[in-house]
Amino acid sequence: xxxxxxxxxxxxxxxxxxxxxxxxxxxxxxxxxxxxxxxxxxxxxxxxxxxxxxxxxxxxxxxxxxxxxxxxxxxxxxxxxxxxxxxxxxxxxxxxxxxxxxxxxx
Numbered sequence: 001x002x003x004x005x006x007x008x009x010x011x012x013x014x015x016x017x018x019x020x021x022x023x024x025x026x027x028x029x030x031x032x033x034x035x036x037x038x039x040x041x042x043x044x045x046x047x048x049x050x051x052x053x054x055x056x057x058x059x060x061x062x063x064x065x066x067x068x069x070x071x072x073x074x075x076x077x078x079x080x081x082x083x084x085x086x087x088x089x090x091x092x093x094x095x096x097x098x099x100x101x102x103x104x105x106x
Contacts, residue, residue, distance in 0.1 A: 027057040027060065028057065029060070030054065030055065030056035031056070032052075033051070033052075033055075034051065034052050034053075035051045036048065036050050036051070037049040037051070
């Protein structure tokens with residue numbers, strides 16, 4: 001079968017679509033995979049695991065309102081800097097309060 005005789009949108013060794021093309025399409029549109037695993041014993045639910053996986057580009061995720069990584073200090077340097085600045089401010093206030101108390105007792 002030649003490439004010209006293949007149906008549009010089909011993939012295979014002769015289709016001309018490579019992994020990069022497929023990945024680009026998936027990231028552009030996004031893919032959601034959802035599933036639940038439940039373990040029951042004698043009609044008593046022992047464990048439920050809910051799995052949700054979204055594969056999308058950063059731009060597509062932001063378009064969908066998903067941007068949790070921006071506030072996670074382990075994933076975002078900006079979030080880490082904000083966290084350190086807030087901690088620094090708390091420590092400065094605490095130090096100032098301790099110095100004030102020390103001056104009042106002296």
